Amino acid sequence: MISLCVLLVVTSTFALPVENEDRQKRGASKLHIFEGDMMLTEEQIKAAESGMDPTNVDGERGLSAFSRHKWPGGIVPYSFHDSADSMWKRPAIFSAMKEWMEKTCIKFVKRTTQRDYIQFFVGKGCYSSVGRVGGGQRLSLGSGCGFHGIAVHEIGHALGFWHEQSRPDRDNFVDIIWDNIQDEHKHNFRKYSHGYVNSLGVPYDYGSIMHYGKHDFAKWPWQVTIRSKNGASIGQRKHLSPMDVKQMNLLYQCNKN
Numbered sequence: 001m002i003s004l005c006v007l008l009v010v011t012s013t014f015a016l017p018v019e020n021e022d023r024q025k026r027g028a029s030k031l032h033i034f035e036g037d038m039m040l041t042e043e044q045i046k047a048a049e050s051g052m053d054p055t056n057v058d059g060e061r062g063l064s065a066f067s068r069h070k071w072p073g074g075i076v077p078y079s080f081h082d083s084a085d086s087m088w089k090r091p092a093i094f095s096a097m098k099e100w101m102e103k104t105c106i107k108f109v110k111r112t113t114q115r116d117y118i119q120f121f122v123g124k125g126c127y128s129s130v131g132r133v134g135g136g137q138r139l140s141l142g143s144g145c146g147f148h149g150i151a152v153h154e155i156g157h158a159l160g161f162w163h164e165q166s167r168p169d170r171d172n173f174v175d176i177i178w179d180n181i182q183d184e185h186k187h188n189f190r191k192y193s194h195g196y197v198n199s200l201g202v203p204y205d206y207g208s209i210m211h212y213g214k215h216d217f218a219k220w221p222w223q224v225t226i227r228s229k230n231g232a233s234i235g236q237r238k239h240l241s242p243m244d245v246k247q248m249n250l251l252y253q254c255n256k257n
Contacts, residue, residue: 077110188216
């Protein structure tokens with residue numbers, strides 16, 4: 001299922017293609033889209049590509065290194081940017097938060113004075129930072145992103161999940177059709193080493209909401225870019241899978257359900 005990269009992983013059901021925004025600025029830090037919908041710093045991207053934990057460029061490895069990127073006690077403050085003040089996407093956001101809260105120990109609270117929080121806004125596409133990065137971190141639900149499953153997916157990133165097919169064992173479960181992947185997006189289909197990814201013993205999850213869809217980033221949309229070896233459907237964007245729930249609760253050391 002979701003591969004926990006000292007951080008985590010993500011998925012896709014009938015993954016709608018995301019509009020990419022090349023760069024965003026948060027303070028003095030330049031952030032870049034990574035794997036289609038995750039915002040990472042240049043240092044984090046270099047760390048990921050070298051097999052290190054991208055959330056800890058000092059070189060720490062293992063689950064303990066992710067502890068500082070988890071939301072303390074599983075409590076996640078949130079707010080809405082002015083651009084989202086009256087947006088029609090709010091129902092999708094609230095329903096997505098409700099699903100996470102009902103099935104896991106995660107709790108979302110309206111931000112008051114908390115330093116670290118998620119700020120929902122309308123950007124160019126759907127994307128989020130991975131895990132708690134400090135301060136007000138933006139989660140974009142732009143045009144075409146205002147759906148329950150997409151909001152669940154992006155919030156999953158903010159809680160610490162990466163994409164499922166980034167696991168080091170993914171080649172045992174899916175085939176990547178490299179010839180049909182757009183050249184500028186081939187890096188999105190990399191897999192990462194065991195030193196970087198820890199799935200907490202949870203099996204590979206075709207049904208994860210964090211899994212890419214079979215046509216994502218295709219040169220020829222009628223042909224697939226990723227195929228499950230057993231014929232299972234991948235890339236659902238409807239709801240959390242049982243393994244998504246299990247892994248999140250393991251990550252936050254919760255016994256719920």
